Amino acid sequence: MVLxxxxxxxxxxxxxxxxxxxxxxSNINDSVLEQMMQPCTSLERLCISECGELKSxxxxxxxxxxxxxxxxxxxxxxxxxxxxYTSLESLxxxxxxxxxxxxxxxxxxxxxxxxxxxxxEDLKWICAVKEEGGPFSSLNLLRIYECPNFVxxxxxxxxxxxxxxxxxxxxxxxxxxxxxxxxxLFPSLKVLAMYKCxxxxxxxxxxxxxxxxxxxxKRLIASRTAQTNWKNAAQLSYIS
Numbered sequence: 001m002v003l004x005x006x007x008x009x010x011x012x013x014x015x016x017x018x019x020x021x022x023x024x025x026s027n028i029n030d031s032v033l034e035q036m037m038q039p040c041t042s043l044e045r046l047c048i049s050e051c052g053e054l055k056s057x058x059x060x061x062x063x064x065x066x067x068x069x070x071x072x073x074x075x076x077x078x079x080x081x082x083x084x085y086t087s088l089e090s091l092x093x094x095x096x097x098x099x100x101x102x103x104x105x106x107x108x109x110x111x112x113x114x115x116x117x118x119x120x121e122d123l124k125w126i127c128a129v130k131e132e133g134g135p136f137s138s139l140n141l142l143r144i145y146e147c148p149n150f151v152x153x154x155x156x157x158x159x160x161x162x163x164x165x166x167x168x169x170x171x172x173x174x175x176x177x178x179x180x181x182x183x184x185l186f187p188s189l190k191v192l193a194m195y196k197c198x199x200x201x202x203x204x205x206x207x208x209x210x211x212x213x214x215x216x217x218k219r220l221i222a223s224r225t226a227q228t229n230w231k232n233a234a235q236l237s238y239i240s
Contacts, residue, residue, distance in 0.1 A: 123147045
């Protein structure tokens with residue numbers, strides 16, 4: 001179901017069997033959204049875009065069953081409320097200030113396998129260690145685009161994602177290095193793409209993961225490209 005440019009005063013409770021909902025460019029607020037979604041006991045996919053009055057997300061039974069969540073251009077929304085949606089398998093946050101949420105703990109989502117962070121101005125760190133400890137084994141795909149203040153994959157408790165196969169970094173102007181021991185933190189990585197990350201000066205000294213097959217780099221590593229350790233180059237099937 002798609003609700004676009006809808007008046008909050010005319011919102012009615014949604015069908016209980018609804019599985020996917022997209023809300024865009026609407027003056028909906030927290031209480032209205034909570035009421036209209038209360039019957040939705042089967043909702044698996046929720047997309048919220050350009051809802052400037054929305055500050056929080058529905059509670060009730062939704063956090064334990066929602067699998068896909070996408071949030072875009074809804075800057076009043078408190079992104080920390082996303083952490084209660086522990087059943088998520090796919091998360092996309094686009095053009096959000098994140099309201100001072102500098103660190104995003106992906107490890108709070110034990111089932112999460114696909115993440116896109118795009119245009120998140122406040123984002124500085126991402127960690128992927130589960131709350132109970134140990135590696136974040138579900139994450140398969142991670143994209144970080146146009147996050148100008150993003151500086152690191154780890155701050156205190158590290159970033160270990162043994163099943164990560166794709167990592168894309170675009171427009172991360174202040175990211176100055178890839179994770180140390182990347183070969184052991186991302187042992188399943190097959191695709192690495194980096195564009196417009198001018199402060200990255202090279203790859204980890206231990207080298208890239210031996211599983212890597214596709215490498216694409218543009219507009220970065222200006223000062224050390226010629227000195228890069230290409231010990232795994234023979235295993236790469238594509239370099240650009």
